[in-house]
Amino acid sequence: MKYGSLSEEGRWISLKEMKQGTFLVCIVRLAPSIPKFLYRPNLHSRRNNLTSVIWKIVSAGSSPTPDVFTHQLLLHRLSPTPPSPPSAAPPSGDLSFAAKKPLFHSNHFVWQLLPVALRRILSKSVRTPLIKLIRYLGTLKSYVRNRGRPEGSIAEGYLAEECLKFCSLYLADYVETKFNQSTRNDDTTIGSTFTLDVFTNSGYPLGKAIATKFDDETLKKAHQYVLFNCHHVQSYIDEHREILNLSYSGLPPHQIERMHSESFASWFAKHIEDTNLPQDDPVSNDLKSLARGPNFIGIQYAKFVSNGFRFHTKEVERKRKTQNCGVIVRATTSSYSSIRDQNPVSSELDYYGIFKNVIELDYGGGRRVVLFECDWVSKGKRLKLDDDGFVLANFTNVKRHNEPYILASQAMQVFYVEDPVDCNWHVIITTDA
Structure with missing residues (x-):
């Protein structure tokens, strides 16, 4: 059985475990490395990039198959600050797109495209909750204003969000809030005078x-x-x-x-x-x-x-x-x-x-x-x-x-x-x- 490292603290997880659906085990072992990813001051470092965590999951094993290697290269292109691509070439496969520029420059797009990159690496029962967790961590990260006190910033941000949501229920008929405002592509039109x-x-x-x-x-x-x-x-x-x-x-x-x-x-x-x-x-x-x-x-x-x-x-x-x-x-x-x-x-x-x-x-x-x-x-x-x-x-x-x-x-x-x-x-x- 081949294992891959999730963090530098020596936490290990097997790719076979993830494919079998042991998602809880994955999250428990992943948890120690999450705060470093979210709150360390150097947000551009490899350790603090979410794609580095996913990279380590995909890179499990000493001799990746051509299919796994190809999706490692895709993650390399999706990453805003991508880690170095694998040093060992696969038994077969095209490496031409490994040197191309990253596809996107926003983690939002990375989260949207992770299911595509991981579709042949992780099973759907593991992939879906993992992506939901990643997106929620992004929400928590947006609450951080003081990087020296990330826990307090998250608590204050979450409390402020709940208070605003509660008050907006009483002001919805009089004040425009983010819960009732028109969307950017709102196409609501006035009733037509024609019957067809x-x-x-x-x-x-x-x-x-x-x-x-x-x-x-x-x-x-x-x-x-x-x-x-x-x-x-x-x-x-x-x-x-x-x-x-x-x-x-x-x-x-x-x-x-x-x-x-x-x-x-x-x-x-x-x-x-x-x-x-x-x-x-x-x-x-x-x-x-x-x-x-x-x-x-x-x-x-x-x-x-x-x-x-x-x-x-x-x-x-x-x-x-x-x-x-x-x-x-x-x-x-x-x-x-x-x-x-x-x-x-x-x-x-x-x-x-x-x-x-x-x-x-x-x-x-x-x-x-x-x-x-x-x-x-x-x-x-x-x-x-x-x-x-x-x-x-x-x-x-x-x-x-x-x-x-x-x-x-x-x-x-x-x-x-x-x-x-x-x-x-x-x-x-x-x-x-």
Whole structure:
């Protein structure tokens, strides 16, 4: 059994113990080294860096395997003041990224990415509580004002936090506190005057607007997506599908679905024009504007705030170190096992995308719809699940999707972290607004 040192006091812990889930033993043995990490004056020393503690956990054993060695190098890049990389080279593996600059300069990002770096070293039952403990220690560290009396500073900071939280419960209706203040990406909007859900404003743009003349293919795909995602149009969608099923009963279902997608927009426009809808009904007026289609002149943006997330296009981020271009959307799709399959199966799939563009369609009378254009991957060879439950995506030379657009209100955000084993694959990290 191989052992690795956690501290200079001679405290030892086996990697096998941690993989078996003996987390309590790990914390008890780790405890003596925590105060030195948190409170010593020289915060830039190797001993006082949290990644040094994790480094010693990962470095357990005299002869690391290639997989362990690779993740040691990843921790070396994640560390704001990284310790020296291992002196002994692994039996096999690429050391090219060992000499690169650190990925980030903030311990906040290190804590976020530690699960990725340790996913093949520690089991999930050990990794999850360990990361929670590290983040809470960071909270306690923020209370320290007098480094000579760290215990008293933590006690005072914790007491002040509890007092402020208690008082804010009585002042919430009159005073803005950190518990009721608006978030940085707050996208709360005033109620819309239109009745269709697609015309309801969701979020707001950042930066200048660029007036653009859209080509026919862009308008066709964007307008088609808007129609199929409008709640008030669902009854017309079912009616059109039923007409096609009766007219082309001999065709396979997947061909009928294709005809339905391609011909519904023109059928819907003609159907609304021939139908005598009430003139003073708000729903009828919105349906008429929607059926006529959007104006060929629209607006493009490079940045947008929606659902509490800030999205930047991939082009904007080429000159930045931050990442806000990861998008995820959950869609219901019908799957066919073969061309002869008569019973398609509906299922929900997660689509992961790279944010490319924002377009705003103008339907007249102030009715506007904001769409996100993305490069998408879903199930198949470009998505995989590793042994520890992490989803990885490959966006190398990804082809343009047949349906590249989604409504801005449907977009949620994810982050992509490059896999140290294969740079073409990225670990998907979900986040909350």
